[in-house]
Amino acid sequence: MALASLGVIIPGIAAIYEFGVKGRKRLGYRVQMDTTAMDVVQTPFRGALGDLRKDGVQLTDPTVVLLRIENAGATGIDESDYAAPARSKAGITVRFPDRRVVGMVVTELSNKYLKAYFEDWDDLTVGGDTIELPRVQLNKKAHYKVLAVLDRAPTATVPPGQYLDPEVSGGIRNGVGQGGIDRTESRTGPPRALFALVALLAAIVVAQLFIFVRSDRATPLDCAAGRLTVTGSTAFEPIVREAAESYRDLCPGASFAFDMRGSGEGLLTLDRAARSADGEAPAAGLLAFSDGEKPSGMPGLVPRPIAFFLFTVVVNSEAGVHDLTGEQIRQIYRGEVTNWKEIGGSDLPVRLISRNPGSGTRAAFQRRVLGGQREPGSNSDDCRTRDPGTTPGVVRCARDSTEAVLRAIADTPGALGYSELGAAAVRDDLVLVRINGHRAEVTGADHGTYPFWETEFGYTYGEPDAESLAASFLRYLTNQVGADIIRANGDRPCAELANPQLCRPT
Incomplete structure (x- = not known):
């Protein structure tokens, strides 16, 4: 407490001195x-300096x-x-x-x-x-x-x-x-007193850090014990796993289990557990993450906005495209463009690789990019040729996770799909497609120029106990180290947006 007070008092004194004392006449x-x-070395160029006179x-x-x-x-x-x-x-x-x-x-x-x-x-x-x-x-x-x-x-x-x-x-x-x-002195750098002040403040910060590590390392401020099962979005899975590992390092009494099968499946799992016999008990240790809002018919599930989550359209590098308009993407998914050369790309057939129905990423793509238009069903298992007996047209297949989609697009010439941004951005065998000239960035999405984003929600059944692991972990994601992990993956905590109301449920 004393060190914290010094950290406030000393800059205050410095400000008073700078503006109240030095600022006077x-x-x-x-x-x-x-x-x-x-001419101390007797050079031959003394000139007038060698003949300075007064009164002759x-x-x-x-x-x-x-x-x-x-x-x-x-x-x-x-x-x-x-x-x-x-x-x-x-x-x-x-x-x-x-x-x-x-x-x-x-x-x-x-x-x-x-x-x-x-x-x-x-x-x-x-x-x-x-x-x-x-x-x-x-x-x-x-x-x-x-x-x-x-x-x-x-x-x-x-x-x-x-x-x-x-x-x-x-x-x-x-x-x-x-x-x-x-x-006074002529100097190009800061005054020595400023260096002394900075050194003193740095010493106070180091001392505070040392005291914090010594006194609070074993019992962090917002730790909860217990076991929490996390389900839902595969797109959000890398972030939530990293955050859970970090939380567990700080809070050894906490443990996590993961069952990430997609947003839709995660919400169904939570809803079924809540509706089972004995009321809320089966859902007390269950947390579901969803790319976007829950469907109707699950009134017991309570949403909490976690992150402004970015997605990107991804294409196989042989397709020869880097930028598509929103209308071109919709034409491709309606089956009106079957070869990339039709819109200036390579002479390769278009192959569409999507997420399975029930995926939050698929729902976000349909809502944000296709304008509410639903993707047609799959007609291929291998993503290269249509299955026998299917209607002629663009090859369409689906996969059950973000990583499976990205692997299939990388392995399939002419393939196009979509993914959570962080997972796609770390790969060098894919092309992240700009939409209407805009790449996937928080600033563009926040101001309405980039369309492919969604709010990542954390769902619990009812309000969890404030001391529970679920409640503590949700707080950790939004305003502690978890928020840093979200930013590191190219997304943003909702509270940091220029338009934070974008994250709110409709």
Whole structure:
């Protein structure tokens, strides 16, 4: 608790300092150059630098200083803000110990309006060891630069070739700290204080993680014990198996059994168990997943939206197609296109490989892509030739699982089918067909440009006990590690959609 409080308090203090303290009026300066003008290696290119003079007398130990005076705060500085007597025109004084000023120019103005402040130097000192600078109005981020040529003073106490730092004095009323002029630094990266703050916050995070692992690893926040049988969608099976394994690692008291035979079969299994003798008891440890809503006639089954689930149309790589319009797909399934060359593909017969009736994936395809049109029945067992006695037309076959459909499409030239996106996307022997130019993506489906999707529902008989394994596992899928697993498979938890109402039952 204390570490968590520090994690909130420290960034708050940093924000107050950054915007409440540093954000006030702040006058700053930088010594951008302070160097000798002597030719220390005796090069032949000294030119004018080798003959610097004052009143005809050559300088003995010349130095050049470049100062930048700047507004280093977040608000403007007016002439009246300078902390100096009202009768004085000087706002800033620069003194060069053991040196004397022999020349000075203002070399750079951040804005033309600053020029007027340097056109009248009456009552200001430029000479001896001092330069007085006027009270200059500096808007936010405004600055000017002063270039001074200096020589060693006759009374200097430091050896030739050495010199003391400039002494810059001045101040701002109601400025940061004591209101004095601050020496600032030119840097391209973040300030050192920021690195220190980040390091401190990182240490707090690591400490919190260590405490969490030590204290909570054995008893996670939402663990439930017991045995849960999971049935239903084969399309959702890879996700639910991975999530169950992850849950079991966190909660050793939980165990899972799987009987994934399709959405329709899963819902029937749950409904039959609930209708059996002794009421709800046989269904208490049973959870069914369905691609889409339950059919009518199962009033005891309660749906919970789990994921926005994407599907894709899949074609054998030899067919020579990558993009189909929705109308072309409907024509193919009506039997109006029998060879891929008719719509610009290869010279191969069209063969359709579907899921068995009762499949949630098949129902989603009929509803979302075929516009409610039902697929005709199968006329082939091997998916290559029509069975004897069947009506001539496109070869149609069906398989009982997502993996079986994908294997058959990959092995059958000219084959077309459909599948859950995650299972199809990991294969390199199939082509995922774009629909109307749009590939299977959550963004497109969420905004209505990609049509082939469905809500994945988790069904229980009635409301499960809040402490039960079924209830805990459903929460795990929607707002804990299970949600990460859903995202990793290309789908989305319903709560993360731009239009989350798409997931709601109709």
